Amino acid sequence: MINMFLEKKSKRELFKEMYEENFQYIYSFVYSRLAGRVDSVEDIVQNVFMSAMNSIDRFKGKSSYRTWLCGIARYKVMDYYRKEVSFESIEYMDEINNVDSSLSLEDIVINEETKAIVIKILNKLPSIYKFVLILKYIDNYSVKEIADIFQRTPKAIDGILQRGKIQFKNEFLKLKGADFYER
Amino acid sequence: MKDDDKAFEKLIRSIETDVELAKGFKEQLFEDVMYKSKENYQPSFFAEKLFFVSPWKLTIPSSLLFSIIIKLAMGSSFNKAVGMIFGLGGF
Numbered sequence: 531m532i533n534m535f536l537e538k539k540s541k542r543e544l545f546k547e548m549y550e551e552n553f554q555y556i557y558s559f560v561y562s563r564l565a566g567r568v569d570s571v572e573d574i575v576q577n578v579f580m581s582a583m584n585s586i587d588r589f590k591g592k593s594s595y596r597t598w599l600c601g602i603a604r605y606k607v608m609d610y611y612r613k614e615v616s617f618e619s620i621e622y623m624d625e626i627n628n629v630d631s632s633l634s635l636e637d638i639v640i641n642e643e644t645k646a647i648v649i650k651i652l653n654k655l656p657s658i659y660k661f662v663l664i665l666k667y668i669d670n671y672s673v674k675e676i677a678d679i680f681q682r683t684p685k686a687i688d689g690i691l692q693r694g695k696i697q698f699k700n701e702f703l704k705l706k707g708a709d710f711y712e713r
Numbered sequence: 714m715k716d717d718d719k720a721f722e723k724l725i726r727s728i729e730t731d732v733e734l735a736k737g738f739k740e741q742l743f744e745d746v747m748y749k750s751k752e753n754y755q756p757s758f759f760a761e762k763l764f765f766v767s768p769w770k771l772t773i774p775s776s777l778l779f780s781i782i783i784k785l786a787m788g789s790s791f792n793k794a795v796g797m798i799f800g801l802g803g804f
Contacts, residue, residue: 546743553739554731562729576742576749583750635720640727648728667725695721702724 545583548595553579556599563607563664565652574610578603608679614657615680635699651701659694666691 556578561571581602589598638644652660658680665671665679673691677684784794 542747549743549746553742554734557734558730558732561732565728572742576746579742579746580750583746635717635724638720638724640723644724645727645730648724652725652728663721663725667722668729695717698721699717 541586545586548582548586548599549579552596552599555596556603559600559603560607562668563603564610565660565664566649567653570610574603574606577606581606611657611661611679615661618657635702647702647705651698651705654701655694655697658690659697662687662690663694663698 553575557571557575560574560578561568564571564574578599582599589595593601652663655663661680662676665676666673671679673684673687676691677687680687682690781791781794784797785791789797
């Protein structure tokens with residue numbers, strides 16, 4: 531009886547240890563994938579750790595806790611993406627303004643202000659543009675892999691990616707414009 | 714646009730940094746997770762908290778105890794109630 535109690539107690543302790551070590555990392559992981567939508571980030575992070583707590587017995591130790599938690603977080607984030615995209619109309623697809631091709635994003639300095647602007651712009655974009663850009667540039671997913679996630683053709687995703695980039699660049703230049711290039 | 718890939722990667726990846734959290738948020742979320750996790754809704758949680766035993770050990774005695782209480786409430790004497798449970802089983 532005592533052994534069983536101790537086993538259960540150590541399970542909780544184990545979870546607490548795992549939580550302490552990985553909370554900040556998982557929070558930041560989800561935060562960047564959701565471009566800072568705090569309410570949803572908190573819900574997802576809570577769900578990640580609840581799933582981890584409920585299935586910690588099944589953790590085989592083949593990877594680190596962090597890798598395991600990231601896998602759970604990725605699954606929850608993809609689920610969120612699919613739900614968000616399913617509520618969205620696709621009328622925006624044709625709304626593309628011409629971008630000033632003489633300006634490049636290459637020389638932009640990354641600082642706190644830039645990060646805030648990136649988050650702001652990503653959240654102004656239609657969800658699918660935002661998620662495709664994040665999957666492509668943060669997670670390094672291929673167009674084919676992104677197409678599988680959203681159950682669309684690679685050609686459609688490639689179109690979305692190009693349009694997303696144009697809209698992102700337009701918004702960026704509109705918001706900060708030449709300021710960045712004068713620094 | 715292909716040439717912009719590196720610039721896009723740099724810009725969009727910039728949001729992947731440690732986020733500063735409100736004080737106490739981490740602790741509060743831990744409490745919420747512990748409270749809402751399946752673990753807390755299972756008999757094991759109550760069994761451990763109240764009796765320090767695993768649920769399967771608690772299930773049989775608690776069922777018998779419950780049956781005896783019902784028998785007593787129905788007017789049986791204690792000996793009769795116990796006898797009925799162990800001798801005949803059920804109601």
